[in-house]
Amino acid sequence: MSPSFARARRKEMLLAYALLLPSLVFLAIFTYWPILRSVWFSLHDVLLGDPDIYWLGAENYLRLLDDRLFWKVLGNTAFYTLTTIPLSIAVALLLAVALDSKLRGMAIYRSAFFYPVMIPSVAAGMVWVFLYAPGYGPINEALTTLGLPRLDWLYDSQWALPAIVIMSIWKYSGYFMLILLAALKLVPSDLYEAARLDGVSGWHRLLHITIPLVSPTLYFVIIIGTLHSYQIFDYVYVMTQGGPADSTNVLTFYIYQNGFQYQDIGYASALANALLVFVLGLIGLVALTLGRKVHYLGER
């Protein structure tokens, strides 16, 4: 290697690190350090605003295993994630397929399904509190009109979490629909034509042509959906405060309760680490099961 070439490479390397530095400073302070620190906190007895810290070892984690509320909260979190994501993606896919067939008024439909993404979570949550109101809420009025029984929705521990799931489908389907629409546009239309001429029914076309061809995007949408599901904190905070009887208490909210209301940073950190393991596990599971089945157009 000639000395001038080596010097050029050294210069390029220094420039690269200089360009990364601004990002790395912020990432280090607000992403990496918090993760390391929350592991450290979880092994100690830490109270918010109290400078004294005591070593506890694994005690916070043992307490977590014994905490019945923790298991309930974990179950609620899993229920929310595992219903909201498949349901809103299924709705999104059907909407996208319907709109992809060159329907007239397509732009208007698209915006009608997409606009909830623009609405702040706190506003969305509040409006749905009104819509779900047992006495005068429009949803119960509609149920009565249809001859169905009225429900207590957010005041009923059976229905409160499903009510938040329904709201989330309304909030996020439009976003997933847009991403899927972009993917559908790339599917060559002669594939559909060939199948149609061979007499393949619409349902089979969806199952055997559309879904395999947009599978990389579906996979991407599932990951995005998993990350978006953190936002349930906002809805729980605005709509139910975890109630009734902790039926809508989820991990992010339980961390908040322990850390901010009970000021128990040590235990809340153990919970936060459990949340990270839960999300990473979920994403890992998706990558291992669906990631392998994903079909890329033009491959092979």
Next chain:
Amino acid sequence: MTDVIQTAAMPDTATARRPRWRKQLRENGLHLIMLPLALLWLSPLIWILITSLKTNAEVFDQAAGFWPDKLNFSNYPSTLSVAPFGTYLINSVIVTTTILAGQLITITLAAYAFARLTFPGKNLLFTLFLLQVMFPIYAIFLTNFVTLREMGLINTIPAMIVPFVASGYGTFMLRQSFRQVPSELSDAARLDGCGHMSILWHVYLPLVKPTLIAFGIISVVTHWNDYMWPLLVTNSESIRTLPIGLGLLAKADSGADWPRLMAGTTIVVSPLLLLFVIFQRRFIDSFMHTGVK
């Protein structure tokens, strides 16, 4: 006339073989399903607007119809008098634009390094950047709160900004775009004696404008609407943002004065919805193509 439009709109080969009325029937059938669905999706927004024009008595009166007896605009001045929405609006603008400006600087520099420079540890560092996508503020808010408290930043405007200045997602998006710029362009500029920074500024940035706009729109929507983090780090009225102000109003009212609350909601959701209606194509394109590349 109709013939011309029909054939222009549907160039598929199947139209020739299938009777046109079947195609028509299929499309009308689809409208029959989609139209009610679209109305269902729009109904929460319609309820916000209608309720904001009712009187409180009408909301609780089950005999009262869907429409208000007469349009009652007094809920709007009433909302504005109980909560300082003007201050909230200014704070929202400051927070959102500062985050965006900071992000545009950090992601442009980092994305260029990842797309066009070679250096040891590149893959490891890139993975570390992507890690941030997995750990949004919702997952690590607790320790970030403690850190900001130690820095003495709690209940300040910067507290709402600093955790978001670096963006792994934005860096990833922009790196993909930079890599699509033909390297002949930058090689030519290099031969003309341009340094990396001037190539980045004069060659790369103008070419990736669509990506910058797309990222900007997504960032603005995200942070304009952000609720949890500003809620945790602020406790005085003078620095709160619009969503927090709305949440406070809801708490104070606790469902007792829906028309006033819905007037407040209308005020809070309007800025973004109006921008969305005006720049519909840009918004749709931005969110649409986040998934494809």
